[in-house]
Amino acid sequence: MSELLPPVIVGAGPAGIRAAERLVAAGLRPVVVDEAARWGGQIYRQPPEILSGAGFTRPKSALYGFEAGKADAVHRAMAAIRDRVDYRPRTLAWNCEAGALDLLSEGTSEVLPFSHLFLATGATDRVLPFPGWTLPGVFTLGGSQVALKFQGCAVGRRVAFLGTGPLLYLVAYQYLKAGVEVAGVFDTTPFAAQARATAGMLRDPATLAKGLLFVGWLRAHGVPIHNGVRPVRGEGAERVEALVWRDARGQERRTSCDAVAFGLGLRSETQLADLAGCRFRFDEADRAWLPERDGSGRSSVAGVYLAGDGSGIAGADAAELAGERAALALLEDLGRPVEAARVKELDGRLARIAAFRRSLSAAFPFPADWADAIADDTMICRCEGITAGAVREVARSGQAREMNRAKALTRAGMGRCQGRMCSATTAELLSRALGTGPDGVGRLRAQPPIKPLPVSAGAERREVA
Amino acid sequence: MALLQRVAEQGRRVVRFTLDGRPVEALEGDTVLTAMLTNGERLRRTEFADTPRAGFCMMGACQDCWVRTEEGERLRACGTFIADGMRLLSSGEWNS
Numbered sequence: 001m002s003e004l005l006p007p008v009i010v011g012a013g014p015a016g017i018r019a020a021e022r023l024v025a026a027g028l029r030p031v032v033v034d035e036a037a038r039w040g041g042q043i044y045r046q047p048p049e050i051l052s053g054a055g056f057t058r059p060k061s062a063l064y065g066f067e068a069g070k071a072d073a074v075h076r077a078m079a080a081i082r083d084r085v086d087y088r089p090r091t092l093a094w095n096c097e098a099g100a101l102d103l104l105s106e107g108t109s110e111v112l113p114f115s116h117l118f119l120a121t122g123a124t125d126r127v128l129p130f131p132g133w134t135l136p137g138v139f140t141l142g143g144s145q146v147a148l149k150f151q152g153c154a155v156g157r158r159v160a161f162l163g164t165g166p167l168l169y170l171v172a173y174q175y176l177k178a179g180v181e182v183a184g185v186f187d188t189t190p191f192a193a194q195a196r197a198t199a200g201m202l203r204d205p206a207t208l209a210k211g212l213l214f215v216g217w218l219r220a221h222g223v224p225i226h227n228g229v230r231p232v233r234g235e236g237a238e239r240v241e242a243l244v245w246r247d248a249r250g251q252e253r254r255t256s257c258d259a260v261a262f263g264l265g266l267r268s269e270t271q272l273a274d275l276a277g278c279r280f281r282f283d284e285a286d287r288a289w290l291p292e293r294d295g296s297g298r299s300s301v302a303g304v305y306l307a308g309d310g311s312g313i314a315g316a317d318a319a320e321l322a323g324e325r326a327a328l329a330l331l332e333d334l335g336r337p338v339e340a341a342r343v344k345e346l347d348g349r350l351a352r353i354a355a356f357r358r359s360l361s362a363a364f365p366f367p368a369d370w371a372d373a374i375a376d377d378t379m380i381c382r383c384e385g386i387t388a389g390a391v392r393e394v395a396r397s398g399q400a401r402e403m404n405r406a407k408a409l410t411r412a413g414m415g416r417c418q419g420r421m422c423s424a425t426t427a428e429l430l431s432r433a434l435g436t437g438p439d440g441v442g443r444l445r446a447q448p449p450i451k452p453l454p455v456s457a458g459a460e461r462r463e464v465a
Numbered sequence: 466m467a468l469l470q471r472v473a474e475q476g477r478r479v480v481r482f483t484l485d486g487r488p489v490e491a492l493e494g495d496t497v498l499t500a501m502l503t504n505g506e507r508l509r510r511t512e513f514a515d516t517p518r519a520g521f522c523m524m525g526a527c528q529d530c531w532v533r534t535e536e537g538e539r540l541r542a543c544g545t546f547i548a549d550g551m552r553l554l555s556s557g558e559w560n561s
């Protein structure tokens with residue numbers, strides 16, 4: 001019976017596409033569910049398709065820079081198997097329960113039963129709040145990149161780049177190249193830490209060289225780069241007009257700008273893995289609870305496979321490899337022959353990337369002290385305006401010792417984003433108020449629907465034969 | 466003044482819609498978010514603090530960019546494409 005069901009892949013980014021390609025090569029016809037209108041994921045997101053008349057014209061070299069070759073290869077891989085997969089674009093998988101996904105596409109819901117589920121759900125920016133972070137003109141780094149890549153727009157005329165992680169310098173560089181004024185790069189990492197970590201990055205000289213090129217290019221164009229920065233506030237009433245920040249010596253400074261692009265690395269989208277029943281563990285490097293996956297991409301639940309940034313941040317190259325690797329595990333579990341040499345090669349390449357990622361996270365560490373500086377009246381929840389003080393209060397009064405209780409009492413995590421934008425903050429505030437480590441306050445349970453649905457979609461499950 | 470600045474891809478067909486009753490233009494392939502923020506400074510005002518918002522993540526995660534149409538429909542602006550004749554509001558869900 002279960003052999004009759006096609007494997008279901010959620011996510012058409014690098015991991016999902018490489019998995020689909022491998023399954024197709026084995027003669028299967030997977031279902032590929034993706035929320036976007038076109039394949040590629042966030043990193044290799046394609047501009048909108050215009051069916052008649054003038055469309056988007058920038059070449060891939062302009063959209064993806066050094067990664068154009070990889071983006072093109074991933075896009076072509078999916079195009080080549082397009083008629084051998086059941087591709088469902090513009091489709092949200094909003095629940096996973098009892099061996100079936102609930103889908104919503106163009107207002108129509110459907111229950112899709114599966115025997116083998118492959119989750120490649122990706123990631124979004126991890127953020128912590130500062131006063132003024134909800135002002136128009138303050139966007140995530142990833143969002144600022146989407147605006148440029150997907151819409152040909154800059155988020156402002158004079159943009160400040162704030163935070164940490166490889167995206168910080170990459171997006172600043174892309175904006176500069178697009179002719180936008182970069183007001184400065186405000187890196188939360190102290191200069192010394194970055195310099196030390198650079199030695200470890202020699203494991204991957206090509207990536208290190210790109211990083212150094214971005215920094216060099218920015219400097220050559222007179223962009224000030226500041227290390228060891230903490231934000232004080234974004235100023236403005238109707239839109240952001242300046243970023244006030246503290247330099248490494250503790251001096252308060254002000255930079256006028258009309259946009260702030262901001263992020264502190266990435267945060268995995270783990271909701272479907274949670275609803276599928278996967279066991280989670282706390283990951284020190286990502287400072288987050290992640291679904292367990294073994295080296296092959298198997299989760300703790302038989303028939304559920306994980307790959308890409310949705311189950312641990314490792315970047316697009318690793319996502320491609322892990323997608324293919326997990327597809328091979330799936331084939332093996334189906335009793336299909338699997339080429340041992342290919343498995344060994346993928347495992348080797350993934351191990352090398354994992355070592356490099358450890359150096360990268362040392363170069364861009366999470367600024368753990370940021371949470372201590374969040375004033376009680378700072379809004380931590382964009383959805384419902386909940387303050388840092390409200391979360392600290394339920395911890396200090398002994399009412400909440402973990403995330404879900406804090407959510408019940410304060411509603412932090414209960415708004416429309418379901419904690420995507422506030423859960424990192426809530427975990428930091430709670431654990432610091434309680435004196436535990438960041439792993440000591442648990443994690444938010446995922447709840448269906450994992451994104452808001454129109455009531456007309458009908459949350460009732462249809463009977464499936 | 467507009468929040469978003471066009472820096473490329475400006476040869477597309479013009480799409481006409483209204484923003485708070487005012488006739489304005491966008492380009493085919495713009496999201497509702499792009500269309501509104503190249504013509505204004507915000508998408509909505511929040512129901513909690515009456516402060517302006519203009520979206521945040523642009524990839525369907527933060528849910529900060531829900532806007533109302535004059536007909537009362539709710540749209541996630543970053544994931545919906547602009548179409549001719551749309552009548553969009555930037556006053557917020559409860560203030561329209």
